[in-house]
Amino acid sequence: MKYLPIDQKLFIENRANLIKHLPARSIAVFNSNDIMPTNADGTMPFRQNNDLFYLTGIDQEESILVLFPDFHHEHQREILFLKETNEHIAIWEGHKYTKEEAYETSGIRSVYWLSQFENVFNTLMAEAETVYLNSNEHIRAVVEVETRDARFVKWCKEHYPLHTYKKVAPLMHDLRAIKHPIEIKQLQQACDITNKGFRRILEFVKPGVTEYEIEAEFIHEFIRNRSKGFAYTPIIASGYNACVLHYIENNQPCRDGDLILFDVGAEYANYNADMSRTIPVNGKYTQRQKDVYNAVLRVQRASMDILRPGTTIPEYHKEVGKIMESELIGLGLLDKTDVKNQNPESPLYKKYFMHGTSHHLGLDVHDVGNIYQKIKPGMVFTVEPGIYIREESMGIRLENNIVIQENGYFDLMRDIPIEVEEIEELMNR
Ligand SMILES: [Mn+2]
Numbered sequence: 078m079k080y081l082p083i084d085q086k087l088f089i090e091n092r093a094n095l096i097k098h099l100p101a102r103s104i105a106v107f108n109s110n111d112i113m114p115t116n117a118d119g120t121m122p123f124r125q126n127n128d129l130f131y132l133t134g135i136d137q138e139e140s141i142l143v144l145f146p147d148f149h150h151e152h153q154r155e156i157l158f159l160k161e162t163n164e165h166i167a168i169w170e171g172h173k174y175t176k177e178e179a180y181e182t183s184g185i186r187s188v189y190w191l192s193q194f195e196n197v198f199n200t201l202m203a204e205a206e207t208v209y210l211n212s213n214e215h216i217r218a219v220v221e222v223e224t225r226d227a228r229f230v231k232w233c234k235e236h237y238p239l240h241t242y243k244k245v246a247p248l249m250h251d252l253r254a255i256k257h258p259i260e261i262k263q264l265q266q267a268c269d270i271t272n273k274g275f276r277r278i279l280e281f282v283k284p285g286v287t288e289y290e291i292e293a294e295f296i297h298e299f300i301r302n303r304s305k306g307f308a309y310t311p312i313i314a315s316g317y318n319a320c321v322l323h324y325i326e327n328n329q330p331c332r333d334g335d336l337i338l339f340d341v342g343a344e345y346a347n348y349n350a351d352m353s354r355t356i357p358v359n360g361k362y363t364q365r366q367k368d369v370y371n372a373v374l375r376v377q378r379a380s381m382d383i384l385r386p387g388t389t390i391p392e393y394h395k396e397v398g399k400i401m402e403s404e405l406i407g408l409g410l411l412d413k414t415d416v417k418n419q420n421p422e423s424p425l426y427k428k429y430f431m432h433g434t435s436h437h438l439g440l441d442v443h444d445v446g447n448i449y450q451k452i453k454p455g456m457v458f459t460v461e462p463g464i465y466i467r468e469e470s471m472g473i474r475l476e477n478n479i480v481i482q483e484n485g486y487f488d489l490m491r492d493i494p495i496e497v498e499e500i501e502e503l504m505n506r
Contacts, residue, residue, distance in 0.1 A: 078136055079303040080263075080346035085184040087259040088134045091252065092155060095132065096146040098248050104201055105209035105245050106233070107132060108225040109140040122305070126226070127440035128211055128249050130347055133157060133183040137174055139191060145201050152187050156197065161190040202237050209245035215445060247447075254437055254446030255455040260348065261480060261489075264439070264457060267308065267350035268478055268489040270343040274298040275354060275493055279503040284333035284358050288313040291337070292327050299343040308349035309442045312340035315358060319472025320465045322432060331358040336366055338472050342442070349442045351459050352490060353476030360504035366471065367497055369464055372404040373473045374495065376462040380434055381479055381486055384458060390435060390448040397434045401462060402426045410466065429464050438478055456481045457489070 099105060107129045113121040125136045133142050141158040148154050162173035176188040189197060202208075210233065211226045234242065256264070274295040281294050291313050296306055314324040315331040319338035331337055335358050342350035355370065357363075362370060379400045384393055402424065405411040411425050419425045435458040437444035446456065458481065463474030477490040494500050 078346075079300075079305060081303070082182070083134055083263065083346060084259055085134065085182060087257055088132060088182075089184040090257060092132050092144065094252055095245075095248060096144065099144070099146055099209065100207060101147055102205055103145075103207035103209060103243075104205040105144040106229065107142040107211050107245075108229050109135070109138050111225050112138050113222070125347060126211075126224075127253075127347070127445075128245075131249070131253055131440060133185065135159070135174065135179060135183055136347070141191070141194060142185075143198065143201065145205060148201060148204060153197070153201065155185050156187045156189060157183060157185045158189050158191050158194045158197075161192065202240070205240065207241045207243055208233065208237070209243050209248075211245050211249070214244070214246040214250070215441070215443070217443060246445075250445040250447055251450075253439060253444065254450075255453055256439060256457050256480070260439065261457070263346045263348040264350070264478065265489050267304070267343050267345035267348050268352070268493070270299055270302040270304050270345055271341065271350040271352045272490070272493045273302060274341065274343060275339070275352065276503065278339075279356065279494070279500065280506070282331065282337065282356065282358060282504065283360070285330060287330050288315060288318075288327040288337070291331075291339075295341055302343070304343040304345050306344060308342035308344040308351060311342075312338065314338045314340075314472065317467070317470040317472075319355070319474075320467045320470070322465075333359050334363070336362075336471055336473065338474055340474065340476065347440055349438060349440070350489075351438055351442055351461075351476060351478060352493065353461055353463070353474040354493070354495065354500075355473040355475065356500055356504065361501055362497055365469070366473075369408060369466070369471065370473050370475075370497060372408055373462055373464050373475050376400050376404055377460055377475050377477065380460050380462060381477070381488070384435060384452065384460060384479070384481065384486065386452055386454055386481060386483065388452055389450065390433075390452070393452075394434055397462065398424055398426055398430075401430050401464075405429055405464070408464075410464075429466060430462060431465070432461075432463070434462050435460050452481055454481050454483050 109129050110126040112123050139160040143156045179188045210230050277298045278291050278294050310325045313327040315337040316335040318324045336355050338355045340353045342352050380397050383396050406413050437446035438457045438459050461476030465472040479486040479488050
């Protein structure tokens with residue numbers, strides 16, 4: 078891991094919060110992610126299961142967390158099972174957690190090797206009535222590969238058919254939606270690293286550079302600041318490419334007079350930043366570009382003001398739509414009368430602004446959290462309006478990450494340049 082150690086207090090408190098929701102005689106099990114294969118003996122970089130990470134801080138494959146809050150023996154109420162290590166394994170496979178390190182990281186005192194799992198689990202299951210198991214219930218997830226958690230559900234039900242099974246995912250979504258101050262600290266770090274990357278490219282961009290050269294500048298800055306790299310596949314879209322919402326080719330030269338849209342964020346300690354900025358290739362926005370840019374900026378700021386406790390994401394998106402509508406009329410892109418007569422089921426603004434404005438952000442980029450529940454302090458959201466004008470080969474999106482507070486919000490990207498004047502100044506130094 079490149080990131081600095083996280084205070085184990087986070088994981089201890091996260092477990093304590095989950096346990097409050099478990100009824101008597103229940104057991105909860107969380108599995109790590111698999112290391113995914115590529116070809117031959119190649120593998121993808123390891124990415125921990127976010128629920129297991131949230132509850133333990135353990136960032137290693139083949140790990141299992143078992144919670145049984147009211148088990149008779151206090152020392153077996155929370156147990157971590159890890160891949161065995163010793164001096165021989167350390168030489169051949171590299172470093173794995175020792176039991177002591179796993180305790181330091183997670184605050185869990187009972188750390189066993191994986192080979193003991195079936196025995197210990199069998200003892201616990203004899204006393205348990207209800208079993209909480211994990212599943213990926215993200216509403217946008219397309220899952221074709223069977224995860225370790227999914228395999229465990231099958232195994233468990235086959236070996237223990239008479240227990241009551243429940244899903245732990247809704248509990249985890251509710252908990253993870255509200256961020257602990259230590260999590261906010263990690264998210265701030267991810268945003269600060271993203272800021273460094275953005276400032277680096279403001280000095281680098283000029284007519285003729287290619288989108289992939291810009292991508293290389295970002296990742297260089299990210300990794301040298303203890304990030305694993307991009308939080309998600311970056312979008313570096315100049316000119317018309319910015320109108321292709323999921324453009325990730327990043328292989329075109331940037332032309333004088335065009336804008337470049339970046340949707341780029343750094344990962345830090347498994348937490349993610351999600352930033353969008355739009356800058357002029359030659360360091361100066363044209364009047365038209367400036368007008369559209371400032372319209373997007375006004376929508377962003379107005380959106381931040383109405384994203385507050387008590388509302389829900391669908392209600393909020395409706396309000397943002399109205400703000401966007403009036404800006405598009407102001408830019409001459411929509412006609413007032415047409416808007417008045419529009420079908421409310423498919424509002425006209427969607428021609429120029431076709432995506433959502435905000436999503437939860439955290440260990441997942443599109444983080445878990447029920448969007449139909451009322452927004453609460455401590456939730457972290459992106460705010461990312463955009464205007465895409467295909468006939469003008471121009472796409473502008475501005476995206477910040479904010480923490481919802483009792484009154485108002487805290488902008489984790491407050492230090493990342495966004496005003497036209499500041500961006501022009503930094504590009505022309
Ligand atoms: Mn986003």
